[in-house]
Amino acid sequence: MFSTLFQATGFKRAFDLFEEGKLDEAKALLKSLQEEFLAVCEENEALKSQISEVAEVLDLAEKIQFDGQKYWLIDDGERKGPFCQVCYDRDGLLVHLHQHENHWECQSCHGLYMIPRSTKDTPEKKPQMRSTLKKTIPLFLEQELG
Ligand SMILES: [Zn+2]
Structure with a gap:
């Protein structure tokens, strides 16, 4: 030029x-x-x-959300999808995943995505943690009051 x-x-x-x-x-x-x-x-x-x-x-790209496996499109507060991660990363195309009983399938690249099972065991209840918390808070308060 x-x-x-x-x-x-x-x-x-x-x-x-x-x-x-x-x-x-x-x-x-x-x-x-x-x-x-x-x-x-x-x-x-x-x-x-x-x-x-x-x-x-x-x-x-601002409206795209990655859940660690697939992409979702957030549009006006509405979540649409899921979309194939491979196709989006490779071609920039949002390809709808077709839902089966236990997995989603990409109609374009035929990639499979497992549908996460609802988590039954919640590793939250740990009584040891609670007892230590109960001990530390009063100790702290006693010191504050003098
Ligand atoms: Zn795909």
């Missing part, structure tokens, strides 16, 4: 050619400058659409 400096000198040269009365040369130069201008316009349009594509991808 020609630099703006070159274009500036091109216009200057066309001007000079007109001044010197070399009309044909001047016209030929103007024609090539016009072609160059149109090419720059085309390139500009292409860059603009690339930018809006990137903006769309970024916008989408």
Whole structure:
């Protein structure tokens, strides 16, 4: 691509050619400058659409949530999906997963995702933790009161 400096000198040269009365040369130069201008316009349009594509991808990326296995789309507070992680990471495409009894399947890459079973055992009740908590709090309070 020609630099703006070159274009500036091109216009200057066309001007000079007109001044010197070399009309044909001047016209030929103007024609090539016009072609160059149109090419720059085309390139500009292409860059603009690339930018809006990137903006769309970024916008989408903000709404995408990864649950450690699959992607979900958060749109207006609504969770849609799930979508295939492989297809999104590879192609940037959100492919709906088809639900089976125990797993989801991607219709595109045929990847399988297990449906998590509802967790029955909650490793929360630990009596040791509670007794230590009960001991530490009164101790702390006694010290505070003096
Ligand atoms: Zn897939």
